[in-house]
Amino acid sequence: xxxxxxxxxxxxxxxxxxxxxxxxNGRGEWPWGEVRLIASPxxxxxxxxxxxxxxxxRALAPEVFDGVDVAMFDVPDxxxxxxxxxxxxRGAVAVDNSGAFRMDPDVPLVVPEVNTDQIAHRPRGIIANxxxxxxxxxxxxxxxxxxxxxxxxxxxxxxxxxxxxQPGVDRLHAELAAVGGKQVGERAGDVREALAAAGLRQDxxxxxxxLALNVVPWxxxxxxxxxxxxxxxxxxxxxxILGIPDLxxxxxxxxxxxxxxxxxxxxxxxxxxxxxxxxxxxxxxxxTVVLVxxxxxxxxxxxxxxxxxxxxxxxxxxxxxxxPNTLDFFVCGDNLRKGAAxxxxxxxxxxxxxxxx
Amino acid sequence: xxxxxxxxxxxxxxxxxxxxxxxxNGRGEWPWGEVRLIASPxxxxxxxxxxxxxxxxRALAPEVFDGVDVAMFDVPDxxxxxxxxxxxxRGAVAVDNSGAFRMDPDVPLVVPEVNTDQIAHRPRGIIANxxxxxxxxxxxxxxxxxxxxxxxxxxxxxxxxxxxxQPGVDRLHAELAAVGGKQVGERAGDVREALAAAGLRQDxxxxxxxLALNVVPWxxxxxxxxxxxxxxxxxxxxxxILGIPDLxxxxxxxxxxxxxxxxxxxxxxxxxxxxxxxxxxxxxxxxTVVLVxxxxxxxxxxxxxxxxxxxxxxxxxxxxxxxPNTLDFFVCGDNLRKGAAxxxxxxxxxxxxxxxx
Numbered sequence: 282x283x284x285x286x287x288x289x290x291x292x293x294x295x296x297x298x299x300x301x302x303x304x305x306n307g308r309g310e311w312p313w314g315e316v317r318l319i320a321s322p323x324x325x326x327x328x329x330x331x332x333x334x335x336x337x338x339r340a341l342a343p344e345v346f347d348g349v350d351v352a353m354f355d356v357p358d359x360x361x362x363x364x365x366x367x368x369x370x371r372g373a374v375a376v377d378n379s380g381a382f383r384m385d386p387d388v389p390l391v392v393p394e395v396n397t398d399q400i401a402h403r404p405r406g407i408i409a410n411x412x413x414x415x416x417x418x419x420x421x422x423x424x425x426x427x428x429x430x431x432x433x434x435x436x437x438x439x440x441x442x443x444x445x446x447q448p449g450v451d452r453l454h455a456e457l458a459a460v461g462g463k464q465v466g467e468r469a470g471d472v473r474e475a476l477a478a479a480g481l482r483q484d485x486x487x488x489x490x491x492l493a494l495n496v497v498p499w500x501x502x503x504x505x506x507x508x509x510x511x512x513x514x515x516x517x518x519x520x521x522i523l524g525i526p527d528l529x530x531x532x533x534x535x536x537x538x539x540x541x542x543x544x545x546x547x548x549x550x551x552x553x554x555x556x557x558x559x560x561x562x563x564x565x566x567x568x569t570v571v572l573v574x575x576x577x578x579x580x581x582x583x584x585x586x587x588x589x590x591x592x593x594x595x596x597x598x599x600x601x602x603x604x605p606n607t608l609d610f611f612v613c614g615d616n617l618r619k620g621a622a623x624x625x626x627x628x629x630x631x632x633x634x635x636x637x638x
Numbered sequence: 639x640x641x642x643x644x645x646x647x648x649x650x651x652x653x654x655x656x657x658x659x660x661x662x663n664g665r666g667e668w669p670w671g672e673v674r675l676i677a678s679p680x681x682x683x684x685x686x687x688x689x690x691x692x693x694x695x696r697a698l699a700p701e702v703f704d705g706v707d708v709a710m711f712d713v714p715d716x717x718x719x720x721x722x723x724x725x726x727x728r729g730a731v732a733v734d735n736s737g738a739f740r741m742d743p744d745v746p747l748v749v750p751e752v753n754t755d756q757i758a759h760r761p762r763g764i765i766a767n768x769x770x771x772x773x774x775x776x777x778x779x780x781x782x783x784x785x786x787x788x789x790x791x792x793x794x795x796x797x798x799x800x801x802x803x804q805p806g807v808d809r810l811h812a813e814l815a816a817v818g819g820k821q822v823g824e825r826a827g828d829v830r831e832a833l834a835a836a837g838l839r840q841d842x843x844x845x846x847x848x849l850a851l852n853v854v855p856w857x858x859x860x861x862x863x864x865x866x867x868x869x870x871x872x873x874x875x876x877x878x879i880l881g882i883p884d885l886x887x888x889x890x891x892x893x894x895x896x897x898x899x900x901x902x903x904x905x906x907x908x909x910x911x912x913x914x915x916x917x918x919x920x921x922x923x924x925x926t927v928v929l930v931x932x933x934x935x936x937x938x939x940x941x942x943x944x945x946x947x948x949x950x951x952x953x954x955x956x957x958x959x960x961x962p963n964t965l966d967f968f969v970c971g972d973n974l975r976k977g978a979a980x981x982x983x984x985x986x987x988x989x990x991x992x993x994x995x
Binding site (some may be wrong): 299311317433434435437444448450454457458459460461462464465466468469470471472473489490491494495496497498499503506507508509512516528529530531533535537538539540541544548557574577578581582584585586587588589590596597598599600601602607609610611 | 863
């Protein structure tokens with residue numbers, strides 16, 4: 282094409298949308314001729330600076346997609362379910378960060394450094410962005426899988442409050458304000474009492490239990506046989522992204538009092554023999570992975586040090602002592618960046634490259 | 639014996655010792671004729687009420703063990719290494735909560751509801767109490783193992799600050815006071831900045847990274863091949879307690895900003911077929927386990943609700959979808975009670991029963 286492509290961002294004023302604007306403002310290469318910001322009618326008219334130019338937010342409507350080449354959706358499932366097909370019907374490729382289309386066999390689920398080739402097959406004109414928990418480990422696992430063939434995965438997550446959006450972040454800050462400086466956490470129920478005393482009702486929290494001074498073994502909604510939706514997403518999305526339909530997966534998802542950046546303890550078994558030395562080489566060769574693994578010097582990834590960063594950080598790499606071909610390691614990934622906005626934008630960027638050819 | 643046995647508590651003024659005094663004061667049955675409180679010379683002379691009577695703390699010395707039947711040690715490894723054999727040499731049975739003797743083949747490692755029969759074989763006159771992380775899941779795992787034969791264990795921990803003693807608790811409270819009410823945790827390093835601004839130097843922390851608004855994938859000291867000592871303890875102590883020398887274990891130990899109560903995400907594989915229904919029955923039949931598992935009603939164990947309780951709480955029980963004979967579940971146990979003082983006292987109580995017969 283001779284004209285430069287047009288990019289739209291639906292959900293420009295939400296938690297992930299706000300991070301997306303940061304990414305647009307900070308990106309070096311810029312293939313786009315125009316950026317359209319789209320949100321609910323309530324946010325329409327708002328002005329947001331994108332690369333030095335004020336852009337007026339438009340209300341979501343079919344005609345805003347006319348002339349759009351790539352439309353990124355950072356909105357709830359039900360909004361995407363309705364509007365991504367409308368955008369696609371008007372000629373845009375929809376890149377959707379909701380859960381609405383991820384398991385649709387006619388919608389590729391893409392992590393550019395893992396399965397970028399799948400972008401090409403998009404019969405519905407929609408490409409899905411994975412769940413943030415899955416995404417937080419995918420760059421690292423994908424790199425290992427390419428050489429070693431992943432067969433089994435047991436993961437436990439340490440998920441940040443912002444995985445539940447801005448209400449999750451606000452709640453954690455409010456809870457920390459209520460317990461900070463108080464000697465609580467040593468008696469059953471005293472955290473609940475401190476929150477109640479500060480006027481924080483549990484039934485208005487996005488989390489099913491206090492998050493300050495606590496961990497909450499639950500994320501998402503209840504699915505069959507006691508599984509949380511987030512745990513099944515880790516299983517099903519890992520299988521689809523890595524192209525291993527029979528990958529064995531058990532995940533336990535736990536919310537921790539961290540604002541942003543998901544961490545995972547990963548126990549990964551491969552078809553081929555593994556070594557820590559080779560795993561380090563593989564991670565070092567993967568440009569979107571940063572290796573921080575020198576426990577003798579106190580060096581390992583922690584969410585407080587990784588938040589705001591684009592890459593996935595990996596450390597604590599150990600060869601399992603009792604399980605053949607198995608590595609144990611710890612990963613941290615910013616759930617709003619690589620876990621959401623950044624990966625979506627990287628897919629959009631690939632599409633821009635495709636349009637330019 | 640006709641006289642009632644004499645109990646000694648070494649380390650009476652420490653973090654675990656203080657919890658032990660609470661346990662002594664609250665226990666229903668009372669087999670002891672006398673309680674001696676022992677600590678470092680610095681704490682000698684202090685008076686502590688035990689079941690309504692003031693007891694003067696004595697300085698640690700060989701002669702304080704004369705006439706003692708059971709001596710509980712809640713002191714650092716090096717103190718136990720020296721003094722438990724001295725107590726045993728003077729005729730006491732030493733019940734040691736340090737790491738000094740746990741893997742000694744002539745010292746039983748005991749969790750009363752799992753392997754109480756091993757108390758009898760104690761050629762050195764010493765019985766060891768397991769590490770708090772291992773202990774936090776042992777009542778639950780032991781009950782399953784008795785019927786189903788455990789073969790493999792993959793665990794990730796969510797460990798409380800008090801696992802690092804009172805300095806750990808004090809540090810977490812100080813860090814929370816420094817970040818509470820501040821909008822930090824959204825930028826790399828801003829938690830470190832907030833702590834530094836509050837005068838909290840990282841190099842004076844018992845933890846190798848900030849714990850407030852963070853998780854720290856490290857507990858203990860560095861052992862071979864990148865393993866943390868705490869992770870190897872989980873492996874080696876689980877094998878010894880359960881009597882499964884070839885049990886396959888991978889553990890990843892992570893510190894979380896919780897004051898007290900360790901949690902673990904457990905992925906356990908058995909020789910025999912498992913079901914969630916049978917696991918619930920097994921847990922319900924184990925008097926030291928409490929089942930809290932109704933996610934539809936928001937019911938699962940969390941450390942803030944379990945702290946201060948004697949039993950191990952279990953929930954989120956799921957049959958692994960892809961691994962045969964495997965259960966995934968989440969456990970919470972107070973690391974200072976069952977994880978330390980309570981289990982030690984339960985061993986002492988068994989010894990009192992043995993002396994009475």
